[in-house]
Amino acid sequence: MNNIMLELKEISKLYGENQVLNKVSFSVEKGEILCLLGENGAGKSTLMNILFGMPVIHSTGGYAGEILLDGQVVNINTPEKAMELGIGMVHQEFMLIPGFTVAENIKLNREVTKGNPISQVFGKDYRTLDYKTMNRDAREALDKLEIGIDEYAKVEGLPVGYMQFIEIAREIDKKNIRLLVFDEPTAVLTESEADNLIKAMKHLAAQGIAIIFITHRLDEVTACSQHVVILRDGGLVAAKKTSDTNTVELAELMVGRKIEKLVQNEENRNVEKSETIISMKNFKVGMPGEMVKGIDLDIKRGEIIGIGGLAGQGKIGVANGLMGLFPASGEVTLNGEPLVLNAPMASLKKKLAFVSEDRKGVGLLLDEPIDLNIAITAMQVKDDFLKKVVFFNQIDEAKVKRHAEEMVKLFDIRCTGTEQKTRRLSGGNQQKVCLARAITLEPEVLLVSEPTRGIDIGAKKLVLDTLIELNRKKNMTIIMTSSELAELRSICDRIAIVSEGKLVGVLKPDDSDAKYGLYMSGKTDMPGEVL
Amino acid sequence: MKDKIMHGLKSIGIPRLTIITLLIVIYIAAYVLKLDVAQLFSDNLVRMGMNGVLVLAMVPGILAGTGLNFGLPLGVICGIIGGLISIELNLTGLFGFVVAIVASIPLSILTGYYYGKLLNRVKGSEMMVGTYVGFSVVSLMCIAWLVMPFKSDAIRWPIGEGLRTTIALTDYYDKVLNDFMKFRVAGIDVPTGLLLFFFFMCFIVFLFLKSKTGLAMIATGSNNKFAKASGINVDKSRMIATVVSTILGAIGILVYAQSYGFFQLYTAPLMMGFAAVAAILLGGASAHNAKIFHVIFGVFIFQGLLLAALPVANVIFPQGNLSEIMRVVVQYGIILYALTKAGGGQ
Numbered sequence: 001m002n003n004i005m006l007e008l009k010e011i012s013k014l015y016g017e018n019q020v021l022n023k024v025s026f027s028v029e030k031g032e033i034l035c036l037l038g039e040n041g042a043g044k045s046t047l048m049n050i051l052f053g054m055p056v057i058h059s060t061g062g063y064a065g066e067i068l069l070d071g072q073v074v075n076i077n078t079p080e081k082a083m084e085l086g087i088g089m090v091h092q093e094f095m096l097i098p099g100f101t102v103a104e105n106i107k108l109n110r111e112v113t114k115g116n117p118i119s120q121v122f123g124k125d126y127r128t129l130d131y132k133t134m135n136r137d138a139r140e141a142l143d144k145l146e147i148g149i150d151e152y153a154k155v156e157g158l159p160v161g162y163m164q165f166i167e168i169a170r171e172i173d174k175k176n177i178r179l180l181v182f183d184e185p186t187a188v189l190t191e192s193e194a195d196n197l198i199k200a201m202k203h204l205a206a207q208g209i210a211i212i213f214i215t216h217r218l219d220e221v222t223a224c225s226q227h228v229v230i231l232r233d234g235g236l237v238a239a240k241k242t243s244d245t246n247t248v249e250l251a252e253l254m255v256g257r258k259i260e261k262l263v264q265n266e267e268n269r270n271v272e273k274s275e276t277i278i279s280m281k282n283f284k285v286g287m288p289g290e291m292v293k294g295i296d297l298d299i300k301r302g303e304i305i306g307i308g309g310l311a312g313q314g315k316i317g318v319a320n321g322l323m324g325l326f327p328a329s330g331e332v333t334l335n336g337e338p339l340v341l342n343a344p345m346a347s348l349k350k351k352l353a354f355v356s357e358d359r360k361g362v363g364l365l366l367d368e369p370i371d372l373n374i375a376i377t378a379m380q381v382k383d384d385f386l387k388k389v390v391f392f393n394q395i396d397e398a399k400v401k402r403h404a405e406e407m408v409k410l411f412d413i414r415c416t417g418t419e420q421k422t423r424r425l426s427g428g429n430q431q432k433v434c435l436a437r438a439i440t441l442e443p444e445v446l447l448v449s450e451p452t453r454g455i456d457i458g459a460k461k462l463v464l465d466t467l468i469e470l471n472r473k474k475n476m477t478i479i480m481t482s483s484e485l486a487e488l489r490s491i492c493d494r495i496a497i498v499s500e501g502k503l504v505g506v507l508k509p510d511d512s513d514a515k516y517g518l519y520m521s522g523k524t525d526m527p528g529e530v531l
Numbered sequence: 532m533k534d535k536i537m538h539g540l541k542s543i544g545i546p547r548l549t550i551i552t553l554l555i556v557i558y559i560a561a562y563v564l565k566l567d568v569a570q571l572f573s574d575n576l577v578r579m580g581m582n583g584v585l586v587l588a589m590v591p592g593i594l595a596g597t598g599l600n601f602g603l604p605l606g607v608i609c610g611i612i613g614g615l616i617s618i619e620l621n622l623t624g625l626f627g628f629v630v631a632i633v634a635s636i637p638l639s640i641l642t643g644y645y646y647g648k649l650l651n652r653v654k655g656s657e658m659m660v661g662t663y664v665g666f667s668v669v670s671l672m673c674i675a676w677l678v679m680p681f682k683s684d685a686i687r688w689p690i691g692e693g694l695r696t697t698i699a700l701t702d703y704y705d706k707v708l709n710d711f712m713k714f715r716v717a718g719i720d721v722p723t724g725l726l727l728f729f730f731f732m733c734f735i736v737f738l739f740l741k742s743k744t745g746l747a748m749i750a751t752g753s754n755n756k757f758a759k760a761s762g763i764n765v766d767k768s769r770m771i772a773t774v775v776s777t778i779l780g781a782i783g784i785l786v787y788a789q790s791y792g793f794f795q796l797y798t799a800p801l802m803m804g805f806a807a808v809a810a811i812l813l814g815g816a817s818a819h820n821a822k823i824f825h826v827i828f829g830v831f832i833f834q835g836l837l838l839a840a841l842p843v844a845n846v847i848f849p850q851g852n853l854s855e856i857m858r859v860v861v862q863y864g865i866i867l868y869a870l871t872k873a874g875g876g877q
Contacts, residue, residue: 366753397741
């Protein structure tokens with residue numbers, strides 16, 4: 001038991017009223033790789049922020065529980081303290097300066113210097129860099145990783161895979177490093193690069209450094225770790241020896257939660273047989289952070305199709321691409337006719353309507369009143385809400401107001417009146433305004449992204465109920481993108497899972513948790529069945 | 532009750548209250564110093580009318596998100612050229628004035644188009660770029676004025692080359708608006724035509740802002756991502772706003788000139804933008820939001836302050852130089868104050 005390096009005891013964290021971590025305990029042994037698994041929002045980042053003494057934790061009231069390092073209770077209240085204790089982190093985004101050499105980047109802010117006449121007079125800040133020593137140290141760190149990059153090469157122009165190694169080299173160059181956290185390092189790497197990284201991690205572990213490895217790729221978990229810890233909704237679901245489990249069980253544990261069916265199974269609801277309304281072929285969208293890298297998908301008339309997947313994998317990009325908000329390419333047909341891409345007006349004219357995931361950024365005119373927010377898109381697209389005054393066209397304010405009042409009643413938007421600015425509304429009511437605006441367009445296909453993010457339960461139910469009603473009564477085809485799998489499974493007919501910008505597969509709402517977990521991590525085969 | 536008063540005061544905004552108070556204090560001081568208050572107020576109305584359209588030119592830019600149009604001298608120059616064309620044709624009276632406007636509009640559209648194109652390339656720093664565009668074009672025009680092929684004796688220097696620095700309108704359309712239906716009440720001269728024209732322009736802009744194009748422009752300025760998602764062509768909206776602003780600048784200078792009695796060429800248009808910016812900011816607008824009311828109210832108090840402060844300062848500081856310095860201090864002080872407090876009341 002002396003081998004235990006880090007022990008977390010009943011760590012809890014509240015953000016306001018929101019319990020993001022609930023009594024999480026686990027320990028990491030010296031020289032082992034421990035995998036931390038969990039969906040987005042499971043509490044992984046918060047846990048790591050606590051471990052690093054990030055200011056965001058301490059400015060929101062700190063945490064409960066104890067962190068033990070080598071059996072000693074430590075109080076990590078600043079990132080500097082974490083560094084002092086030998087805890088290092090490899091970030092997902094690269095924090096490298098492109099114009100500097102590899103060695104300079106590795107030694108950044110910890111440069112080795114030697115004196116010169118000027119520094120004698122003006123002080124330490126003017127000492128000369130000791131490139132020889134710096135390069136030697138950098139070489140050593142790189143060799144530990146068994147990576148053959150030249151330490152004097154400039155970072156710009158290096159392949160992405162190498163940048164990750166430079167980040168790691170920077171951490172292990174710190175002499176006292178004992179515990180390294182890898183935050184989804186493989187998310188941006190190709191498979192062979194990821195393999196290299198895992199090899200390097202094993203190599204480091206063999207030298208006695210403990211590693212916490214955060215990933216979504218289940219096969220990587222089984223490939224490298226000794227233990228695996230799974231978080232879900234802020235709680236510890238399982239802490240297991242990797243050898244005692246398999247990817248299917250892990251997937252199940254990661255996803256599993258009760259699903260409340262909002263729609264009772266209806267008979268003769270067989271949308272798969274109806275005609276195709278939208279067909280995408282090799283559809284690509286260049287949305288930063290949510291790249292879609294070629295999707296083939298047919299959407300049937302009258303269905304509610306869900307698009308699910310982990311954050312950053314491209315699910316958000318699909319709807320944004322269809323609406324022409326981000327550069328898209330590929331072949332998309334709507335009702336058999338080709339859809340002009342990269343032109344929002346063309347998409348809107350073809351009766352597509354969009355409720356953006358970015359409510360405040362894209363979805364609303366925050367400084368304009370509710371009624372104008374609801375009417376303006378229909379006005380621009382369909383010349384609705386306009387009246388002719390001599391040679392001018394003028395906004396028909398009475399009609400705008402009347403329509404807004406109807407919508408306020410329909411959606412139960414809590415406001416002081418339709419002239420209230422949308423900035424003053426709560427998140428849920430803002431979302432209802434967005435939805436009202438989309439419906440005012442009377443679309444054939446409604447695209448909704450993250451419709452329930454950040455809104456309270458009552459509003460959530462109302463939004464979902466409305467979607468179902470629109471679908472059933474008006475036969476509106478709905479494409480719903482959401483990070484909440486449970487939500488998708490509660491109202492969708494089919495759910496397309498996107499991973500790494502590609503379509504992994506289309507699932508039924510009642511498929512098993514394990515299957516969902518596997519698909520989300522980008523795999524379709526069930527290794528469990530083989531075992 | 533107290534809450535209501537506080538709320539009312541808050542909605543006016545501290546900066547506005549300060550300026551209004553200052554204006555009232557100056558008017559009281561003028562009365563105490565036995566200055567002709569009625570005359571001051573008449574002049575205040577004239578100043579409001581003559582500067583009003585220039586201030587109105589700020590509205591489209593602010594609403595479309597290109598910010599305060601510091602490039603206003605562009606429109607001013609177009610207006611002056613239109614005015615000179617009218618003089619060259621030897622037209623007088625209201626007809627001359629109307630021709631001046633008609634002649635300046637195509638020029639303003641062309642200029643506004645290229646200026647708008649430029650602004651679309653420098654999103655985020657329109658105000659800075661606009662300021663320097665104004666400066667450069669005014670300087671460039673200093674050369675152009677020297678070589679322009681106008682023939683009229685009223686426009687050219689009697690000897691030598693080039694156009695005069697100031698061109699008198701006495702024989703052409705001096706005060707055509709000011710004197711239209713002018714009347715006198717309680718010692719105050721009301722320049723009816725001038726004010727009517729100003730309010731008419733305000734009304735036109737108001738209608739424009741309620742049109743489909745105008746609302747697209749407002750949506751663009753309020754949130755350009757939203758505008759894009761609503762199928763609005765963001766660049767085009769900004770372009771239209773810039774063109775409209777330039778046209779208003781051109782009409783504005785013509786209104787200004789007919790009241791002032793002169794066209795001023797060369798470096799005179801340089802600072803035109805600043806006074807207009809100060810006025811609309813004082814009126815309660817910000818770099819992102821403006822209403823027609825801000826224009827009317829702003830131009831009244833800003834011009835009122837400038838106008839009334841000078842004679843008052845003259846009496847308090849009889850030394851000639853000092854009062855001139857005071858005037859400059861007050862003018863730029865107000866602009867600075869308005870720019871820093873731009874966020875004020877809603």
